[in-house]
Amino acid sequence: MNIALFGYGKMGKTIERIALERGHTIVAKIDFDTTDYDLSSADVAIDFSIPKEAFNNINLCFKNSIPIVSGTTGWLDKYDEAVANCKTNNGAFIYASNYSLGVNLFFELNKQLAKLMSKFDAYEVSLEETHHTQKLDAPSGTAITLAEGIIEQTSKEKWSLDVTEDEKTIPIISKRIENVPGTHVTSYTSEVDEIEITHTAKNRDGFALGAVIAAEWLKDKKGVFTMKDVLGI
Numbered sequence: 590m591n592i593a594l595f596g597y598g599k600m601g602k603t604i605e606r607i608a609l610e611r612g613h614t615i616v617a618k619i620d621f622d623t624t625d626y627d628l629s630s631a632d633v634a635i636d637f638s639i640p641k642e643a644f645n646n647i648n649l650c651f652k653n654s655i656p657i658v659s660g661t662t663g664w665l666d667k668y669d670e671a672v673a674n675c676k677t678n679n680g681a682f683i684y685a686s687n688y689s690l691g692v693n694l695f696f697e698l699n700k701q702l703a704k705l706m707s708k709f710d711a712y713e714v715s716l717e718e719t720h721h722t723q724k725l726d727a728p729s730g731t732a733i734t735l736a737e738g739i740i741e742q743t744s745k746e747k748w749s750l751d752v753t754e755d756e757k758t759i760p761i762i763s764k765r766i767e768n769v770p771g772t773h774v775t776s777y778t779s780e781v782d783e784i785e786i787t788h789t790a791k792n793r794d795g796f797a798l799g800a801v802i803a804a805e806w807l808k809d810k811k812g813v814f815t816m817k818d819v820l821g822i
């Protein structure tokens with residue numbers, strides 16, 4: 590499979606290594622200043638770039654009839670527009686805030702725990718995410734997906750980085766520490782105890798492998814999908 594990479598930073602380079610190990614070919618590596626590239630032989634594109642460029646890269650793929658796996662976070666105010674553009678152009682599109690198998694299982698566990706805990710008002714829920722200091726967006730896309738999972742199962746209505754908001758709001762604490770690939774914690778705290786579930790990425794390989802598997806899955810499809818479709822969960 591011929592892959593075009595939008596974003597050849599920490600994730601782009603990890604995806605390249607894993608894609609080559611799986612027998613694929615990288616036909617384009619596109620960064621901020623890259624002007625001389627050819628998408629004509631690409632079977633699929635994978636975007637791990639920066640929040641303000643992701644939407645343009647996705648639309649470029651739709652216009653060139655290239656299925657696009659989107660991993661960049663922090664641009665989701667335009668997600669509905671991207672979905673509409675995919676449909677207009679009869680394209681193929683997956684967005685996931687996190688492509689790792691472990692985090693996608695954690696998303697399901699988080700929802701099941703939220704459903705159970707919704708019956709016990711002695712506990713208050715909160716989220717914490719910790720990432721490396723180069724991360725441009727906060728909270729992480731993964732923390733937002735976790736918050737959305739809790740909102741789906743409980744009477745919570747929104748999330749906020751302001752931890753002093755009302756009881757309808759899930760507080761999210763964002764921490765930035767050198768070299769942390771990504772750690773997410775959902776906590777339920779009462780006067781007497783605390784229940785926590787944690788996902789800790791040891792490196793970026795899980796994100797990258799998931800993105801390559803999603804690209805293999807999406808290559809010959811049309812439509813808008815999620816990692817739940819890819820993983821069958």
Ligand SMILES: NC(=O)C1=CN([C@@H]2O[C@H](COP(=O)(O)OP(=O)(O)OC[C@H]3O[C@@H](n4cnc5c(N)ncnc54)[C@H](OP(=O)(O)O)[C@@H]3O)[C@@H](O)[C@H]2O)C=CC1
Binds near residue numbers: 596599638662663
């Ligand atoms: N969904 C998931 O599973 C995961 C998502 N992410 C997300 O992926 C994104 C990238 O993360 P990471 O690799 O760590 O970040 P990096 O900063 O290491 O890499 C980003 C790359 O994007 C490039 N870039 C800038 N502008 C453009 C453009 N217009 N088109 C294409 N590429 C461009 C940068 O190039 P230059 O250096 O020239 O500016 C840089 O090489 C982030 O949004 C992050 O949150 C990260 C891990 C997992």
Ligand SMILES: O=C(O)C1=N[C@H](C(=O)O)C[C@H](O)C1
Binds near residue numbers: 686687729731770
């Ligand atoms: O920027 C990162 O590094 C990561 N970003 C994603 C996010 O915002 O959730 C996924 C992962 O946690 C790493």
